[in-house]
Amino acid sequence: MMQLLSGNEAIALGAYHSGVRVATAYPGTPSTEILESVATFSDIYAEWSTNEKVAMEVALGAAYAGVRAMVSMKHVGLNVASDPFMAASTTGVSTGLVVVVADDPGMHSSQNEQDSRHYARLAKIPVLEPADSQEAYDFMAHAFTLSEEFDTPVMVRSTTRISHSKSVVRPNRDRLAADMPAHFQNCIAKYVMMPVFARQRHPAMEERLVKLADYAETFYLNQVFAGESRLGIVTGGVAYHYAREVFPKASVLKLGMSYPLPANLIRSFAAQVDRLVVIEELDPFLEDLIRSLGIRVEGKDFIPRVGELNPDIVARAGRGSGLFDNNHNDETTPLPPEPMPNLPPRAPLLCPGCPHTGVFYILSSLGQRSRLPGAKEKPPAKSKLVITGDIGCYTLGAYPPLSAMDTCACMGASIGKALGMEKAGLGRKVVAVIGDSTFLHSGITSLVDAVYNDGRLTVVILDNGTTAMTGHQHHPGTGVSAQGRDTNAVSLEGTVRGLGINDVTVVSAFDIKGIRTALKSALAADELSVVIVRGPCAVRIKRTTPRVIDPEKCNNCGTCRLLGCPAIRSEAGRLYIEPLLCVGESCGICEQVCPRGAIH
Amino acid sequence: MEKFDLLISGVGGQGVILASNIVSEVALAAGYDVKKTDTLGMAQRGGSVVSHVRLGSEVHSPLIRMGDVDILVAFEKLEAARWSHYLKPGKVAVINNYALPPFSVSLGGGVYPADAAIMENLKQRTERAYFVDGTARVEELGNVRTLNSFLMGCVSLFLPLKIRVWQDVIARHVPPGAQQINATAFSRGRKEMRRVSL
Numbered sequence: 001m002m003q004l005l006s007g008n009e010a011i012a013l014g015a016y017h018s019g020v021r022v023a024t025a026y027p028g029t030p031s032t033e034i035l036e037s038v039a040t041f042s043d044i045y046a047e048w049s050t051n052e053k054v055a056m057e058v059a060l061g062a063a064y065a066g067v068r069a070m071v072s073m074k075h076v077g078l079n080v081a082s083d084p085f086m087a088a089s090t091t092g093v094s095t096g097l098v099v100v101v102a103d104d105p106g107m108h109s110s111q112n113e114q115d116s117r118h119y120a121r122l123a124k125i126p127v128l129e130p131a132d133s134q135e136a137y138d139f140m141a142h143a144f145t146l147s148e149e150f151d152t153p154v155m156v157r158s159t160t161r162i163s164h165s166k167s168v169v170r171p172n173r174d175r176l177a178a179d180m181p182a183h184f185q186n187c188i189a190k191y192v193m194m195p196v197f198a199r200q201r202h203p204a205m206e207e208r209l210v211k212l213a214d215y216a217e218t219f220y221l222n223q224v225f226a227g228e229s230r231l232g233i234v235t236g237g238v239a240y241h242y243a244r245e246v247f248p249k250a251s252v253l254k255l256g257m258s259y260p261l262p263a264n265l266i267r268s269f270a271a272q273v274d275r276l277v278v279i280e281e282l283d284p285f286l287e288d289l290i291r292s293l294g295i296r297v298e299g300k301d302f303i304p305r306v307g308e309l310n311p312d313i314v315a316r317a318g319r320g321s322g323l324f325d326n327n328h329n330d331e332t333t334p335l336p337p338e339p340m341p342n343l344p345p346r347a348p349l350l351c352p353g354c355p356h357t358g359v360f361y362i363l364s365s366l367g368q369r370s371r372l373p374g375a376k377e378k379p380p381a382k383s384k385l386v387i388t389g390d391i392g393c394y395t396l397g398a399y400p401p402l403s404a405m406d407t408c409a410c411m412g413a414s415i416g417k418a419l420g421m422e423k424a425g426l427g428r429k430v431v432a433v434i435g436d437s438t439f440l441h442s443g444i445t446s447l448v449d450a451v452y453n454d455g456r457l458t459v460v461i462l463d464n465g466t467t468a469m470t471g472h473q474h475h476p477g478t479g480v481s482a483q484g485r486d487t488n489a490v491s492l493e494g495t496v497r498g499l500g501i502n503d504v505t506v507v508s509a510f511d512i513k514g515i516r517t518a519l520k521s522a523l524a525a526d527e528l529s530v531v532i533v534r535g536p537c538a539v540r541i542k543r544t545t546p547r548v549i550d551p552e553k554c555n556n557c558g559t560c561r562l563l564g565c566p567a568i569r570s571e572a573g574r575l576y577i578e579p580l581l582c583v584g585e586s587c588g589i590c591e592q593v594c595p596r597g598a599i600h
Numbered sequence: 601m602e603k604f605d606l607l608i609s610g611v612g613g614q615g616v617i618l619a620s621n622i623v624s625e626v627a628l629a630a631g632y633d634v635k636k637t638d639t640l641g642m643a644q645r646g647g648s649v650v651s652h653v654r655l656g657s658e659v660h661s662p663l664i665r666m667g668d669v670d671i672l673v674a675f676e677k678l679e680a681a682r683w684s685h686y687l688k689p690g691k692v693a694v695i696n697n698y699a700l701p702p703f704s705v706s707l708g709g710g711v712y713p714a715d716a717a718i719m720e721n722l723k724q725r726t727e728r729a730y731f732v733d734g735t736a737r738v739e740e741l742g743n744v745r746t747l748n749s750f751l752m753g754c755v756s757l758f759l760p761l762k763i764r765v766w767q768d769v770i771a772r773h774v775p776p777g778a779q780q781i782n783a784t785a786f787s788r789g790r791k792e793m794r795r796v797s798l
Contacts, residue, residue: 165637166637339684340713343710344709349646570706
């Protein structure tokens, strides 16, 4: 039966129908829904892992034990998982291991736009790139087969536009029988990577790559669409559809497997066309490999290597480089008009009722940072605090008026960076701010380092009891599994105390005085301190009667506006609370900060 | 099979994505090839949201080219202005007559465009830009969350898709207790659209 599925749902269904029995992931846009979707099948094991490295290891263990396994992550997750990823390539597998990596060209929700195909080349493993949901479904079956046939993990690379687009899928198979009992065949030369054995594996990997390149020559996911000989396009992934849409008459070589490349197929395609152009998102991955074969090829001279592509960008590149014939529509019609100028942006914000607002407000005021936009008085050149941040909704605390974050690099980095600043001799107090899921993901190891190396910084753990940014997934601290079962919950305060930290405080995210007292005391202490600020995510709380500002008492001092709460607005010089946005009494932070008691 | 490219824009939480899912499912049932994609950014709530929905005999790119949109549906007026340049000249724009000023305006970081400026901008693209009082009508019905059904009712007048299928798909996509009120909102949308477009 035909269904409209997102790329992520199609990947999950494809894996399920391919007999996957263990699926692991850590949430990350745009990959999150793969595990969410596959976890709905109760006859497989699915888990949210602590982080991508662990997810990779759990999946690898399953693939050693005779069970098909899938691990999914966003592109930067593969950085975290890269060590076991390389190890998986070295040892190979027993049964199929598919590594799904979703890149984010355009950085819709990411800190960089690295091109994961380079990792496949680094690890000497094949990478498949689906172009829509049907292919996402189909390619999973090929990925598992390739993995077993060539004794290798296989990467399936998606992008935001594949993962988050819906298109028609016709599932063409039932679930492959997956009732073989798990079995592990001990073989130290394959699974114990001491140098003596690893030296044997490396030539095996090189040989595997040669065989894969040979296989790619006739692999039917590498398809030629014959068209005019004037222009030949090599492409893959969603860029294939942009190429077909913009250049409907061109000849197209669509590479379903973008590594390793079929050299002879590309040579013969190139020989049949006047101009060979690669259309691919991000880096010139295919282009450089094709050029290294000694084939004349163009691409990134005019196709941008930065950001997400779309048909307009491809057409613009085509115009500028003579890819269209002269009477083509795109060469003759005027360019579309510009957008209406000066429209106010709708930037992402911390939600009304967000449990991060109060603590950022206090950090901001303790650090003498907060200023209303347009305020005449300038903030001091040097804030009293340096605040290293981390990845999550709370990164938005960097924006004015809260302005309470100085760094954000990658998952779990806040604590290590704070310690580095302290050890560098920075005179000011350094505070690391990190969310609960991120702390468990990769903050813990840095905190161990801070304990061991006698750090004196303050770590603030923002505990909203969920992985909010990616859509409220469970994590080791929540006590619920990816498949909705009750399970053990890792205690944050227990963990932190267990590391030997004595100065640990837990405070409600909606108790302004409590947060101020806890932070002041932690900042004054000459030892490593942890403040856990706990409160549920605003999206998951029950809304009650909205707060109102009493116009009789309000003197427009603007203190409440320093919270940056989207519900607190001004119109014609008067402050008011938008009743549709305010969450009511579960928050009440504005009420606590109002110096005139005008909010109730 | 005639192609239709729809751009549905609004503010996070208004129901844009549900609306785009509904029209996609209706078209799928009618035998169209369908692609749809949402652009959300990192905002959980309150950010700009836009959905591209493409119907035809064979659809390649999930993203619609600028100037190719056949039907622009805006759940909010500023979000109509933001995407007006995607509209194909002379095609249809259905705009919910409702303003939700972004927080940046409240902080003094921008000015919400006047109705006349938005209308003027749309008129440059098409004579068929229609403002409908969707939010006001569904507030009368007693459930603002039926706005997507109302606006899909408006859009249904411009698409060759069966009313019964629309109603079936909507019933499948809304909570069990809200099926009747969404069916009513859909019919009110059709009625309102007939009123303003005739």
